[in-house]
Amino acid sequence: MLAFILRRVAEAAIVLVVVALLAFLLFRFVGDPINQMVGQDVSIAEREALRAQLGLNDPLIVQLGRFLWNALQLDFGISYRFRQPVMELIGGRFPATFELAMMASVFALAVGIPLGVYTGIHRESLLSRFFLGVSLIGISLPTFLIGILLIYLFAVKLQWLPSYGRGATVDLGFWKTGLLTAAGLKALILPAITLGLFQLTLIARLVRSEMLEVLRTDFIKFARARGLTDRAIHFGHALKNTLVPVITIIGLQIGSIIAFAVVTETVFQWPGMGLLFISAVQNADIPIMAAYLLLVAAIFVTINLVVDLLYVIVDPRIRVAGGAKA
């Protein structure tokens, strides 16, 4: 078991190093940062001085070493645009994105799984067909459109919920949370639904198709022949057997929720990493882009690690494959 974890951690580290190399290449190939930092009227001598100060004239290998060493210490340099340490910028915005992503995930899971189980069990019922029809909409409508529709309905027409921003936040020192105030929670609802809707429909459809599959298996037939209750069969025997593929997808989706909250954050002017990233792209603010790239990679790698560990908990057969022969 320990060997299994160590192997996975080592793999994760390799992935991160590769991504770090790619992030470093950004510096070399995406425009000239000096042009982005200074105005038209700055002289060539001043430009060269700045270039030297930023270490952009050093040999490539030296720059790479410096980048990796700094990245290891979570130092991604100074934003070209904001003139602030990148980690400070990202750290200040990470809580907003993280809370949004978590709420969206909780929403998607809490609604998506029961919906998938229901439509899997009662596949012929009218309600199931209705859900499936609606879920098609959820899958095919683009996120920004859903966001705008929600804003129109709940913020403009009904005026129940705010249309932008995080509402009131509480500063815990290292973490600014919107979860502790009523206004903060209300501000979270619409963006979380917008961000989670696609995942919800995806999860519901996945759970449904897995349920349909599992319900056809012999061990479910045998469980019925043993006279077990429907509850035990559906939620104990069937749902648990759908979990391995469902966990895989959910893991990947949570990663992408965090990483690609960009659209939702733009629609709702949510002060998170997505907005920061958009402005970094617009300004060729490479240190931010590089740090964001690495951060997203780290999130994906971490989630995959957690998913692998969850497999082991859910499915005893994998434990044997992992070397812990019982």
Next chain:
Amino acid sequence: MTERPVLSVRDLEVEFPTRRGVLKAIDRISFDIARGEVLGVVGESGAGKSLTGAAIIGLLEPPGRIAGGEIRLDGERIDNLPREAMRHIRGRRIGMIFQDPLTSLNPLYRVSEQLVETIRTHTDLDARRARERALALLTEVGIPAPEQRLDAYPHQFSGGMRQRVVIALALAAEPELIIADEPTTALDVSVQAQIIALLKKVCRQHHAAVMLITHDMGVIAETADRVAVMYAGRIAEIGPVRDVVARPRHPYAKGLMGAIPTLATDAPRLMQIPGAMPRLNAIPAGCAFNPRCAAVFDRCRRERPEPVAIGASEVACFLADAGGGR
């Protein structure tokens, strides 16, 4: 038969509605199983053996449905019971064993969990007592070192051992009748005999009657008290195993027995029945076997032969009295 049979099936019909009309998969079959008796059910694939079992335990897959007749368990009608009442009969009064032990057990639960779950569904035993009973069952079905194996997962057992676990599960709540649907087909030849012997032994000890569905005539000859030969959803011949195997009267039963190789006779070729069993949508009028029968005459094509009693057997052939044609 003076004692009331544990299972009594009268004129059972099972049909599948399809777009091209209703297919009759079981067509008016009647038989009894006495307390503690082993009834073998043989026939080709598609003859309706498994469907009969599924109909009795109330697990016909929709759209299959019981279209007529009745099924009585210990005199009480069970074919029209509500879902929940039927669930209490499954496992508690009728146990079932399926063909493939590799897929009959839920891979994610320990053997102990599956046994205890079944026991506690049908009895008032507390968790500790149920576990003791699970251990006793595993011991009884001949699992070596049952204390250590109790908490193992199904994948840690071999096929034969898993089928023993399945038998323990089917017996967990002391049912009066066990329906064994090809319990040895998926097993190695070397363990088939063990499993059959075990099944017979434990069922005798628990006073459970057995409906043994198989196409292995050797198994029937060794195990069954009586045997029913099914053809195209009907019973061609039913009677004491000695009579049916040694002196079959129905032409199909004769063909079936003649197709079994024996060491005693050194026939150069095995006998074979020309043609194939008709598909459900093309069952001929009159006797279903008439296109393949060597002794066919006019009446066979017009009229369906009803079973007639000959000695302890019942044979559905107009020529049964005369020895079934040739």
